[in-house]
Amino acid sequence: KAMEKSRPLWDNPLQFVFACISYAVGLGNVWRFPYLCQMYGGGGFLIPYLIMLIAEGMPLLYLELAVGQRMRQGSIGAWKIISPYLCGVGVASVVVSFFLSMYYNVINAWAFWYLFHSFQDPLPWATCPLNSNHTGYEEECEKTSSTQYFWYRQTLNISPSLETSGSVQWEQALCLTLAWLVVYLCILRGTASTGKVVYITASLPYCVLIIYLIRGLTLHGAVNGLIYMFTPKLEQLSNPKTWISAATQIFFSLGLGFGSLIAFASYNESSNNCERHAIIVSLINSTTSIFASIVTFSIYGFKATFNYESCINKVILLLLNAFDLEEGSLTADNLNEMKEYLMATYPQEYAQLAPQIKNCSLEAELDTAVQGTGLAFIVYSEAIKNMEVPQLYSVLYFFMLLMLGIGSMLGNTAAILTPLTDSRVIAARFPKEVISGVVCFINCVIGLIFTMEAGNYWFDIFNDYAATLSLLLIVLVETIAVCYIYGIRRFEKDLYTMIGRKPNWYWKIMWAFVSPLLIISLFIFYITDYILTGTLQYQAWDATQGQLVTKDYPGYALAVIGLLVAASTMCIPLGALVTFIRKRLKREKVSTV
Amino acid sequence: LLLTFCVVAIAHAELCKPDAQNAFKVRISIKTALGDNAYAWDASEEYLFKAMVAFAMRRYSSKSTTQISNVLLCNVTDRVSFWFVVTDSSKNVTTVPGSEVEAAIRMNRNRINSAFLLSDKTLQFLKITSTLSPPVEPSTPAWLIVFGVVLCLIVAGIVFLVVSGIQNRKKKNKDSAERENLEEKVEVTVTVENGIPCEALDLKAGHINGVFAADDERFTSL
Numbered sequence: 001k002a003m004e005k006s007r008p009l010w011d012n013p014l015q016f017v018f019a020c021i022s023y024a025v026g027l028g029n030v031w032r033f034p035y036l037c038q039m040y041g042g043g044g045f046l047i048p049y050l051i052m053l054i055a056e057g058m059p060l061l062y063l064e065l066a067v068g069q070r071m072r073q074g075s076i077g078a079w080k081i082i083s084p085y086l087c088g089v090g091v092a093s094v095v096v097s098f099f100l101s102m103y104y105n106v107i108n109a110w111a112f113w114y115l116f117h118s119f120q121d122p123l124p125w126a127t128c129p130l131n132s133n134h135t136g137y138e139e140e141c142e143k144t145s146s147t148q149y150f151w152y153r154q155t156l157n158i159s160p161s162l163e164t165s166g167s168v169q170w171e172q173a174l175c176l177t178l179a180w181l182v183v184y185l186c187i188l189r190g191t192a193s194t195g196k197v198v199y200i201t202a203s204l205p206y207c208v209l210i211i212y213l214i215r216g217l218t219l220h221g222a223v224n225g226l227i228y229m230f231t232p233k234l235e236q237l238s239n240p241k242t243w244i245s246a247a248t249q250i251f252f253s254l255g256l257g258f259g260s261l262i263a264f265a266s267y268n269e270s271s272n273n274c275e276r277h278a279i280i281v282s283l284i285n286s287t288t289s290i291f292a293s294i295v296t297f298s299i300y301g302f303k304a305t306f307n308y309e310s311c312i313n314k315v316i317l318l319l320l321n322a323f324d325l326e327e328g329s330l331t332a333d334n335l336n337e338m339k340e341y342l343m344a345t346y347p348q349e350y351a352q353l354a355p356q357i358k359n360c361s362l363e364a365e366l367d368t369a370v371q372g373t374g375l376a377f378i379v380y381s382e383a384i385k386n387m388e389v390p391q392l393y394s395v396l397y398f399f400m401l402l403m404l405g406i407g408s409m410l411g412n413t414a415a416i417l418t419p420l421t422d423s424r425v426i427a428a429r430f431p432k433e434v435i436s437g438v439v440c441f442i443n444c445v446i447g448l449i450f451t452m453e454a455g456n457y458w459f460d461i462f463n464d465y466a467a468t469l470s471l472l473l474i475v476l477v478e479t480i481a482v483c484y485i486y487g488i489r490r491f492e493k494d495l496y497t498m499i500g501r502k503p504n505w506y507w508k509i510m511w512a513f514v515s516p517l518l519i520i521s522l523f524i525f526y527i528t529d530y531i532l533t534g535t536l537q538y539q540a541w542d543a544t545q546g547q548l549v550t551k552d553y554p555g556y557a558l559a560v561i562g563l564l565v566a567a568s569t570m571c572i573p574l575g576a577l578v579t580f581i582r583k584r585l586k587r588e589k590v591s592t593v
Numbered sequence: 594l595l596l597t598f599c600v601v602a603i604a605h606a607e608l609c610k611p612d613a614q615n616a617f618k619v620r621i622s623i624k625t626a627l628g629d630n631a632y633a634w635d636a637s638e639e640y641l642f643k644a645m646v647a648f649a650m651r652r653y654s655s656k657s658t659t660q661i662s663n664v665l666l667c668n669v670t671d672r673v674s675f676w677f678v679v680t681d682s683s684k685n686v687t688t689v690p691g692s693e694v695e696a697a698i699r700m701n702r703n704r705i706n707s708a709f710l711l712s713d714k715t716l717q718f719l720k721i722t723s724t725l726s727p728p729v730e731p732s733t734p735a736w737l738i739v740f741g742v743v744l745c746l747i748v749a750g751i752v753f754l755v756v757s758g759i760q761n762r763k764k765k766n767k768d769s770a771e772r773e774n775l776e777e778k779v780e781v782t783v784t785v786e787n788g789i790p791c792e793a794l795d796l797k798a799g800h801i802n803g804v805f806a807a808d809d810e811r812f813t814s815l
Contacts, residue, residue, distance in 0.1 A: 116736035116743075135722050174740065181747045188754050324670035327624040431762070433755055 023411030035371035041236030068265030074418030075259030088575015143546025166453025225301020653697035
């Protein structure tokens with residue numbers, strides 16, 4: 001008797017929507033979008049962003065969800081059904097997801113580290129530690145700021161370059177193990193456990209963002225940041241990089257091409273209205289980006305104003321001490337007149353002091369645009385240490401980062417596990433818990449590389465190169481496959497059976513022409529950019545100077561980059577080739593028999 | 594009398610002047626430290642300062658010979674900053690070596706600060722470095738404690754889910770095995786109770802009941 005095992009399903013459509021939101025709304029919304037907004041024209045950046053959302057984001061998201069829901073298989077199985085020659089696309093998705101889950105969980109480990117360190121008074125990144133004979137502060141910490149010192153020295157213990165690997169940091173290794181245990185706990189039972197967890201990972205970040213919005217807007221100097229951000233600099237619209245960045249951001253922010261969306265959608269009922277869900281998820285994702293950047297810019301404004309006022313106070317103190325003036329005679333308002341007066345009355349002494357007197361500028365402080373881990377762990381922690389009750393805000397903030405990160409990890413691991421549990425070869429022999437456990441264990445062991453002293457440099461390599469080009473190619477092949485190989489009429493009919501409504505002309509035009517063209521142009525742009533830049537470089541931390549310096553990648557690092565890109569992109573043609581050879585062999589066997 | 598007074602005054606002026614030997618500059622920031630509760634720096638405060646320095650010297654060298662008149666202040670500015678020097682009471686025209694003064698001040702820094710309601714940063718002795726107090730470090734770092742708690746919770750959760758999963762599967766296997774046995778028994782009883790043997794249906798005289806034929810198909814398709 002063949003016992004048909006029914007496919008696990010989400011308990012209700014809300015779980016599916018929450019899972020997609022939890023996956024799509026990730027760290028990129030918090031640490032990349034505000035940076036892009038600042039670099040490419042402030043409020044004006046919203047125009048290309050929204051246009052790209054309509055032209056590229058929604059159609060491609062709908063496509064992936066529809067494919068997953070129709071084929072009811074993970075990425076490998078789904079593309080095999082569309083055309084046997086396309087099994088390579090599924091494999092490429094799994095490979096890219098595997099690379100991503102290797103390095104992405106390290107961010108959760110860092111979030112755990114900061115979260116655990118938030119339970120002390122004062123916060124450890126608020127002050128510099130003392131040097132060995134207790135006469136002053138640590139030298140490295142003096143040169144840079146206490147928050148940067150805490151990140152580069154006490155968290156990462158970063159080495160001066162990629163070549164000096166150093167040893168595994170046991171504290172980071174512990175946090176990484178914990179992060180993987182948390183992920184394992186959430187995916188242990190498949191959709192049964194994931195479905196419950198996503199309620200929390202999707203909604204909690206919004207609660208924290210709202211608290212931070214209220215706190216951020218009431219901070220002193222927040223308005224400066226908001227004005228700076230939202231003043232549209234419309235001349236940036238003529239810069240092609242603006243449009244490319246908008247397209248790239250929409251593309252990667254939605255998490256297309258990893259196979260996670262296909263995996264999530266495969267656990268849907270066949271009659272689920274994925275069109276409505278695609279629109280909802282993409283709109284929520286973009287709105288969250290804008291919301292997060294409002295919060296980020298009020299924090300920026302606060303930090304910039306605080307630093308500006310500290311700078312002014314330092315100058316005032318310097319002048320008071322040098323010229324023995326009465327306390328309170330120099331204020332921020334009369335500083336400039338007094339400087340002129342002092343320059344005139346004591347020209348010699350003033351000339352001696354001149355190199356130490358910095359020109360404090362609020363604009364310069366606001367201009368320091370930061371993205372990525374720098375924004376999340378350095379800028380935010382610097383702002384938090386100056387708030388009242390910093391421990392509370394610190395705990396809230398890093399818990400939010402954790403929720404965002406774990407939400408995305410759930411999607412990544414689903415993309416790897418769904419094809420594995422779908423394949424009868426593996427699923428028949430081992431139960432789900434064992435497969436998940438093995439995947440988590442392998443990823444954790446490989447992830448220990450990122451906890452070494454040079455680990456952050458390898459992290460940057462993976463972050464910049466593991467997913468970028470491969471994803472563009474994967475999604476391009478996906479769109480062309482569905483529109484031209486599977487056939488858009490057949491796809492229409494499938495959607496009609498599922499949803500009860502045929503897709504209208506907007507979807508069809510986007511799928512067939514606009515989105516593929518956009519992706520091809522992005523692809524061409526990136527390839528030419530890589531070729532033109534020549535050697536690839538990275539930012540290394542120089543402890544003696546207390547700042548980042550640019551260095552060239554060594555040969556073996558370039559080889560690793562090449563391998564990362566090749567490992568996933570080559571799967572597509574290889575898959576087609578293997579299927580072709582298999583079919584040939586089968587035909588020959590049949591004909592000889 | 595006037596002459597000795599003049600001589601002493603000149604001697605003092607020689608001993609205490611900016612950058613003199615064994616002289617220290619002091620910088621006081623009362624408004625920064627106390628804000629609205631700031632007091633004015635006047636002659637009485639200077640007297641207190643001289644008294645504190647004399648006190649420090651007495652405690653350090655434990656010979657009670659230093660007098661308030663041994664401490665000389667000069668060049669008081671609006672900032673408030675001034676220079677001071679400590680003269681040796683036994684030899685009137687020399688100053689106590691700077692290292693002794695420094696050591697004495699360092700030993701009693703806390704007392705001097707609290708006499709003026711100030712701190713190391715607001716009552717600065719410019720050449721004397723202050724010993725910064727190390728932060729209080731508990732025996733186990735706080736983060737390890739929180740880490741341990743969270744780790745135990747997560748591991749407990751995983752163990753619970755895995756064990757309940759294994760138990761569920763065992764129960765399901767037992768249930769399906771029981772159900773299989775039950776079905777077999779039912780089949781056996783059907784064929785026994787059913788007095789008509791199956792071969793009888795193949796007789797040409799009888800009609801083949803479509804229902805039973807369909808049943809046959811179902812069994813053979815396994």
